Amino acid sequence: MKIIKHLSERNFLFLAITWTVFITVASLVSFNSIPKVKVIGSDKVVHFLFYLIFVVLWSLAKKQSCFKIKHSLLIVVTAIVFGIIIEILQGVLTKTRQADFYDVVANSLGAIVGCLALFCVKNKIFNKFF
Numbered sequence: 001m002k003i004i005k006h007l008s009e010r011n012f013l014f015l016a017i018t019w020t021v022f023i024t025v026a027s028l029v030s031f032n033s034i035p036k037v038k039v040i041g042s043d044k045v046v047h048f049l050f051y052l053i054f055v056v057l058w059s060l061a062k063k064q065s066c067f068k069i070k071h072s073l074l075i076v077v078t079a080i081v082f083g084i085i086i087e088i089l090q091g092v093l094t095k096t097r098q099a100d101f102y103d104v105v106a107n108s109l110g111a112i113v114g115c116l117a118l119f120c121v122k123n124k125i126f127n128k129f130f
Contacts, residue, residue, distance in 0.1 A: 083107030
């Protein structure tokens with residue numbers, strides 16, 4: 001059982017690192033050659049989901065402590081700071097993107113909801129399988 005637990009932690013760590021790199025690249029690389037579909041608010045939904053998934057994956061990367069308040073707050077704060085840094089870098093390093101305060105709000109809300117979602121499903125799912 002310990003081997004399975006260790007493997008799942010390593011898999012979640014790999015996924016968390018991969019997701020972080022994906023967010024960084026998707027936020028800082030220009031996608032001008034890709035056709036754009038304008039849907040009002042869809043950009044904010046994407047930001048929200050990116051950071052919700054970010055928090056869930058990093059929390060699951062170390063399952064033993066993913067439901068401890070101190071650990072969860074550290075992950076949420078890290079996600080929020082990471083989102084702010086990415087927005088600043090968009091304004092400084094890219095010519096096709098700009099920093100947006102509402103993106104930071106969407107990122108932050110996604111991180112907070114991700115943490116809350118983990119706490120809500122803890123007793124229903126994780127205690128049964130882990």
